[in-house]
Amino acid sequence: MMANDTPLMEARGVSKYFGRVIALEDISMDVKAGQVTCLLGDNGAGKSTLIKIFSGVHQPTKGAMALDGEEVRFDSPRDAIDRGIATVFQDLAMIPLMGISRNFFIGREPTTGVGPFKRFDVKKADRITREELDKIGITLRDTTQPVSTLSGGERQSVAIARAVYFGAKILILDEPTSALGVKQSAMVLRYINRTRQQGIGVVFITHSVHHAYVIGDRYTVLSHGHSLGSYEKGEVSMAELEKLMAGGKELEKLEDELQGSGATNGASNEAARSEGSTSETVG
Ligand SMILES: Nc1ncnc2c1ncn2[C@@H]1O[C@H](COP(=O)(O)OP(=O)(O)OP(=O)(O)O)[C@@H](O)[C@H]1O
Ligand SMILES: [Mg+2]
Numbered sequence: 181m182m183a184n185d186t187p188l189m190e191a192r193g194v195s196k197y198f199g200r201v202i203a204l205e206d207i208s209m210d211v212k213a214g215q216v217t218c219l220l221g222d223n224g225a226g227k228s229t230l231i232k233i234f235s236g237v238h239q240p241t242k243g244a245m246a247l248d249g250e251e252v253r254f255d256s257p258r259d260a261i262d263r264g265i266a267t268v269f270q271d272l273a274m275i276p277l278m279g280i281s282r283n284f285f286i287g288r289e290p291t292t293g294v295g296p297f298k299r300f301d302v303k304k305a306d307r308i309t310r311e312e313l314d315k316i317g318i319t320l321r322d323t324t325q326p327v328s329t330l331s332g333g334e335r336q337s338v339a340i341a342r343a344v345y346f347g348a349k350i351l352i353l354d355e356p357t358s359a360l361g362v363k364q365s366a367m368v369l370r371y372i373n374r375t376r377q378q379g380i381g382v383v384f385i386t387h388s389v390h391h392a393y394v395i396g397d398r399y400t401v402l403s404h405g406h407s408l409g410s411y412e413k414g415e416v417s418m419a420e421l422e423k424l425m426a427g428g429k430e431l432e433k434l435e436d437e438l439q440g441s442g443a444t445n446g447a448s449n450e451a452a453r454s455e456g457s458t459s460e461t462v463g
Contacts, residue, residue: 186249188213188381189234189265189350193243196229203229206243207407209400211350211381216372218392219385220425221402227385230402231352234383235267236260266343267352274335276328280320281309283327284342312341316371333364337371344375351375352383357391369395389425393418401425 187210196204204226211217219227232238233245236254244251247263254260260267274283285305292301306323313320316337318330327335336356343351353372357365365388372395376382386392392399399416401408401424408424 185212187211187246188248190246190249191230191233191240191243192246192251194230194233194240194245195242196226196233196238197241202405204233204240204402204405207400207402207405208243209407209410210398211383212398213349213381214376214379215397216376216382216384216395218396218399219383219402220387220389220392220399220421222387222425224404225402226405227402228354231267231354231383231385234260234350234352235265264347264349265352266346266348266350267354268336268339268343268356269354274327274339277326279324280313280327280330280338281305281323284309284312284338284345288346308345312345313338316341316374331364332360333367336360336364336368340368340371340375344378344380348380350381350383352385354385355387356384357386357388365391387425389418389422393421 189211191207191209194204194207195202207226207230209217209219209230219230221227229238233240236257236259239253239255245254246252252263254263257267275286278286281302282305285308290301290304290308291298292304293299309323310320318334318337327338330338336353340351340353340356356368356372360368369391372382372384376397384392384395396413398410398412399421400410401421403424411421
């Protein structure tokens with residue numbers, strides 16, 4: 181962990197416009213070493229756009245990014261990777277039918293031999309893959325086993341292990357648990373915890389307030405490209421987060437609509453009663 185309190189990475193008043201679409205407006209957010217910062221929000225809130233700015237896929241229209249307190253500009257994903265920012269996108273960039281160790285080293289293959297005799301060092305790749313996965317509790321029978329034979333949770337874990345192995349300081353995970361059941365989500369969350377303990381700053385995007393609450397140290401909630409605020413764990417209850425996430429207003433509107441359509445529940449009785457009182461006043 182870093183001795184001082186300077187965030188590893190900051191978004192400083194970041195806006196992103198796509199033509200007339202305002203995907204993000206004036207977003208500020210910190211990522212700290214050894215902490216999990218959760219990025220929450222509804223579909224289209226701007227979460228993926230923000231982490232694409234973090235990972236050099238997009239450049240901000242306004243505002244800036246900073247690393248260790250100093251402003252930086254990433255002109256490409258390579259720039260961000262070179263600065264220690266690893267992003268696991270939802271599709272994972274793995275090749276399902278290729279072996280696990282091959283996937284682990286994709287784009288960074290260790291080689292043996294020189295010049296025309298240079299070739300993929302299978303032994304080394306297999307040994308490292310086996311060791312790294314062992315560390316996270318996945319024991320492989322066969323490293324050439326296709327990635328498609330792993331479960332969704334294992335696949336996410338392999339992608340995270342790979343980022344950590346290649347020296348990420350910041351690990352960004354875009355909805356790693358969204359397609360997973362309870363057990364597999366728990367496996368990924370446990371692994372995120374271990375990553376945090378190594379001092380890495382984790383950005384965890386999720387729709388699940390439960391997952392965020394279990395693993396998160398801090399939360400930033402986005403809605404329609406705007407920030408609804410950033411909170412430390414002790415500062416906000418799960419119920420409050422849930423309400424922010426659900427977009428309090430949206431639910432109130434829905435409740436009104438359902439009352440109007442005469443749904444038969446407690447809420448509509450409530451409506452009926454107030455209608456009754458109105459007619460009394462009139463009569
Ligand atoms: N390349 C683009 N061109 C135009 N509009 C875009 C582009 N990328 C994103 N947007 C728009 O920006 C807004 C935010 O999208 P974004 O993908 O960041 O949302 P999200 O919070 O990740 O949603 P989800 O939870 O569904 O993944 C959306 O209205 C989207 O249509
Ligand atoms: Mg998204």
